[in-house]
Amino acid sequence: MIELPEAFVRTTVDREGEPGATWLAQLPGILEELLERWSCVPDGGVLHGDVGVIVPVRRRDGTTAVLKVSFPHPGNVHEPDAFAVWGGRGAVLLYERDDDRFAMLLERARTSTLAEAGEPGLGGAGTGPGDDGSGGGGRHAQDDRVACVAGRINHRLAVPAPPGLPRLRERADAWEEQLLRDAEELAHGLSRQAVDAALATVSELGRVQPDTLVHGDLHPGNILRADREPWLAVDPKGYAGDPAYDGGTLLKSRALVLLEADNLRKALHRTLDVFAEAAGLDRERVRRWAQFHAVDTALWARRHGFRMGRGESWLERGTAFADRAAGLLAERS
Template sequence: MIVVPEAFAQGTIEREGEPGAAWLAELPLIVDQLSKRWARVPAGEVLHGRVGIIVPVRRRSGHADGPEEPQGTEPEGTGGAEDAAAGAEDVLKVSFPHPGNVHEPDAFTAWDGRGAVRLREREDARFAMLLERARTATLADVEDGDEVAAVAGRLHRRLAVPAPPGLPRLRDQADGWEERLREDARELPHGLSRGALGAARATVRELGRDQPDTLIHGDFHARNILRAEREPWLAIDPKGCAGDPAYDAGTLLTARGPVFLHLEAGELRKTVHRALDIFAEAAQLDRDRARRWTQLHAVQAAFWGRRHGFGRARDGAVLARLLQFAEHMAELLRDRARPAATT
């Protein structure tokens, strides 16, 4: 049976308490049972994200369920040695049961491998999937910001397909967003101007309640775009919801935001607006809608960080810097004005 990574086990127990500990105790057996059902055997180091493990697997000897995938690709995940799973063909992903993970396989089914890893098998009761294997290298490893925005935009355009029935609709969250913005502004200390807060509320009122039924990723950022063999880049870890495709511009830029921390104010303004221009053009999105969703995401991130901290920064100087950055993003994107072009 597999060995659950210690860091993943500790993080799960800290976050989920006794239910997390009980799930962890069953996890090796879950992987073993699903591996047998799907005629797979582990073939590399167990990787993990925050809420799930990723086990590289290969077909059990004597079984075949379709054309062989190219050998030598890297396992889907967020870390690990590049040769950690030589010979693996797929990955078995098992997540801690959570409402946010329910519709991930539905999104993969709708995409059917177009711009995202392919879903081989699913076991919804156990929040488990057998997925096409990709590499561990992500788009976040690319240093050229223009390339990141262009690659993400082209991929996003392919993922924006009609949403299947049964997915949660983002428009149904708009009332909650508006109430949370009011509560956070009232209860939390912050450096956001009235103009930035007003722009975020206006986005919820004007865009949030009237959205198309387009399948969107919901957590579209550079670390969820992996290098692959079948296609140059493939998306992973979707939330699977229906709404305005421009919504994903916000998750891309705010999640990538920390790489801009070293920039001065004027340079940051130009860099962020340029990234928006490139992404919106490549994704064939309305640029102003993408800006407005990104500004809302920045406000929400600033408040979330003050209330809960961030994954890798719960307190201290790093958290303070990230909060300052989120608020700065919210201010510089509050209106349509772009920095003047330079020659």
């Protein structure tokens, strides 16, 4: 019987309560059933993310893969749909799927992420098609490489979305309502200009978006080192909308790095400019979506806190970053 990681068990129960405990009790049996059905054997220790477990496996023909099973949640429904459309273009390949089980058999990438490649002392994330990850250079060079790789992945994933995927434009009314409610009800440090800029983005960009497949959570931790290609995306939400939307996801994930910048305004715009150029996107649209994400994050943090149990210090620093980013990005560069 496959043993589940203790940390995953604990956080799942804390987050999901009794439904999570019930699912966890069934999960080892589900994994065994899928291994048999898809003719795989375990090939390494069980890994996990926030909402799912990942079992490295070896298939009958000797190729490697991973079996991923996630806690049933609406946010995970369209992950296999996105992989199926991409067909390995900038993302890991989908070999098998069981939508009722929220399970997939996927191409195995490496465990190192673009986020790790961008950390000081760990080498840079190269930007070219033949990048070997040796990188080099200083802090700015590392930051630029992370943003460039993320932008190039964004460009590769921007293909026509199939019918049936959730359209981001359909969330615009809910975004506006939530922003107005939170800005009125919560004590916060956001300027009126910052809130108004986010509301303008929802009104002017949020309600009219293309039917383009959008990852929806394209941060460096969801871009893995691989063998078939230098970098491959994992864990998509599978939305249809504006590819510039994911510029804000990138920026949020770089908060701790950007907080160390001598000139935060310059660092914010530089990161977004590099991302936009690599992705072939309009830099102004990327800036506006990133500013919307910053306002949304600042208000969300005050109402709900941040996930992952990072503690009060991270809550304060993360909220302060979102406040500052929201204000600085409300100003045109």
